[in-house]
Structures are given as C-alpha cells and as structure tokens.
Amino acid sequence: MLSRRQVYLLAVIVAISLLYIFKLTIPLPQNFKVVPLSENSLEDPSSAYSITTTHPAKPDPIVLTFVLMGQPAALEGLVSIKSAIMHASRPLDIHLICSEDSVEIIEPAITLIRQPYYSLNVIFHVVPLKRVEERLTRAGIGIGKRNWPMLSKLLMHEILIDVEKTIFVDTDMIFVVDPAQLWDNFRTFDDNALLALPTLGPTSHAGEICTCVMLLNLERMRRPEPNSLLIPSSLIPQYKDILTEALDAAERDGIPNMKGRPERASFSRKDAPFGDQGIIYALWMHRPALFPQLSLRWDITQCRSSYGLRLGGFLDKDGKPVEDDTAITEQEQLQIHNYNQKAGEGLIVPGILHFNCQPDAGTNVWEWIENHDDTLKTWAPMVTTTVRYKWIWLNRGNGSANTSIVKHTTIRWLDERIHDSDSEENIIKMTGRRAS
C-alpha cells in the first residue's frame, strides 16, 4: 500500500513526464518567444527562451504615502509598504509622514533592499504631533474622542509640499495587485478633482465613505480654487478656503444618521465622526464634484465581510481539501453580496485587502493570529505571505536601479509659508492666488 505522500510524488512525476513528452504541442503565450537553438546558445541554455516585453525608457514613479505616527503605526505600516513593493511594476516614491521614533523601525528594513528591480525612493517627513495640533487648531478642527495622529491625514498636501499627486493607504491594508493599476485612476480625474475615495454611492453616510485609501491631487488641494486654500487658518484670516463652508453646513443641518433614525445626526468640527474621515465627509457632501469615485476593489474591507470575496485555505476545519471554487462564474460571485449595487459597480476584483473592524486584533492586525488562520479568516494565506515575505527577496534587480533614503526633519505649514513670505511671487507659486 502506497502512503498518501508517495501517491502525490508519483502523480507529480507522471505529470512532469507527460509535460516533457508533450511540451512541443503546448501553445506558448504570445509574448513568450522560442528562440531556435544555435551552436552558441547551447552553452547558455537560459538564452533559449526570451520573454519580450516593452519597457518604457523611464517610467514615471508611482507615488505612495503612508502616515506612521508612533511606533505601533510604523510596525503595522511596514507590512503595507512591503506589499506595495512586492507588487509594483514601476519605480516607487514612498513618502512616510511619521514621528521620529518611526524612522528607526522603517529604515533598517528599507536598507535591506540594495538592488530593487525598479528604483525605490523613500522619503521620511518627520512631523512632531505638537505641530499637527498647532496647525489644525488654527483651522478650528479638534480631536474630540479621536487623536492627532488620525487627523494628521488632513495635512498631507501641506507636508508633501513639492509632490503633485499621491496614493494614500492606511497601515491595516495590503496590496494584492500592482499599485500601478490604482495609480492609473488619476487618468480619469477632471480639472475639478481633488481626491478620489471609495463610497457606497451618493447617499453614503460618514461610515460608508473611506479615507483609508485615497488618490490625492496634492497640488490642487493646495489651491483647490484660484482664490482658496483647502483648510482655513487663523494665521492668515484674509485667505478664503473651501472647507469652512462645508463644515458650517454640516454643523447647521447635521449629517445623515448612521443609525438610521432620527434622519439627521449632529456634527461638530471639534469631534467629527471617524476623525479625518468625518471632516472629509462634510466636504464630500457639500462639494461632490471634487471627489471622483474609487472602486470598492481598493477597499476589500472586513467591515463588509470582504463583499463575500474570499481566498480560503486549502483544507477545511475537518482537515479535508476544500472543493475547488476557482472557476466560479461572475453570476455566482455577484449573488454573494449587494454592496456593489449600492456603489453602482459590477464584479469586484480584489485590489487592496483591508483588515479594519477587528476590535480584538490589537495595535497590529498583522500579528493577530486569527488573520493567519485559514479556517477562520478568508484571506489568511495572502496575509501570511505578505507578513513573512523577506525584505532581502526584494533585491530582484541587477544593480541598474537603486534605493535612496531621504529624511526631512523640518516642517513648515502652508499657512506659515504664506504668512512668512515677503514675496508676492512666492505666494502665487504656493497657492495660485494674489495676496489680498
């Protein structure tokens, strides 16, 4: 009697032999070209095949931003950052808005990548929380039950002062596809577009939009209109902004009640629901044309059971192989969930997995054992792969592309720059308006 292991081995050997025998009849993908063997190439069997792909001479980098205020955020963010590098098909600029003590967590990991396949630029922006508090206090925005780290997400456009546009991703999210696909959404932006985020359609309440993943046109956020800033400042009261009107309206009229009844709930800029998300929500309601819609595929959230999507483990709870469901049809998939209809979408294809709404997960969702248990959680194998993937395995290049690390330690907010600027020209450059 053969053991199970021996049966497997035999099957594998038979399969390989069959493949070998029939290899000439297997059609190759179109971009896979068989080069005839010549005398010379016999000495180097690897040159028998060549994959022909078209590399643009110098592709523009994808610009990613993470906010890592404090070491717990940095430890969690490491995994999100790694997932982006693992899947990226272009050079990456990664901006890290962080506290001083976050640098010592991130930097050693990045230094392990000496030979990336595509150039990798990591730029630290060290921002003391006190400075965030000062700036937002000048905007009249308070923390309520939230915290300043959370609200610092509102200031990315003032910190990344030289950056035109960026993708922002929260630390409890991982890419499972190429971030270039998300970046491509910028092409759909019209001249008004400020930032794109996922929502459940125009009637969404504050918990149905998500500032967890955003495509930000930072340049436009610095001057959303010819005569306006995004966020007000008591330092330069003569400057208009587009946020005040939206916050006034939300405080006056209330916002849709997440619990359903009564229809409206009160709103305060000193204690907005979900912190930064509540503030952005007020603007989203007031000026919807500024916000292109982002597909739910970029926020496959645990809060909504991943829209019924799951990878699944190989074995079920009883240790038996799970029935193969990889050939599931689009119709079958669509029947599982209905959020996509509310959002006006069809089939949702996983792009970024989001591990929020897990109150027992602690400060680092990647260390929570349940997220690695494929009998409990639907994405466990992908989480484990990302968490355990070695940083040195990102040395996939041949030395023609490099990693660079830059650290900025002084921060000057936009309102300070405008206030301190003695030159009208500088002000126009920074905000696109003339001082009044």
Ligand SMILES: *[C@@H]1O[C@H](CO)[C@@H](O)[C@H](O)[C@H]1NC(C)=O
């Ligand atoms: C290294 O890889 C790059 C990009 O794939 C290629 O253009 C270059 O010729 C390679 N250099 C060497 C020395 O192999």
Ligand SMILES: *[C@@H]1O[C@H](CO)[C@@H](O)[C@H](O)[C@H]1NC(C)=O
């Ligand atoms: C990477 O670094 C090497 C060695 O310092 C340098 O020769 C090369 O030009 C750099 N490549 C790029 C793309 O900057």
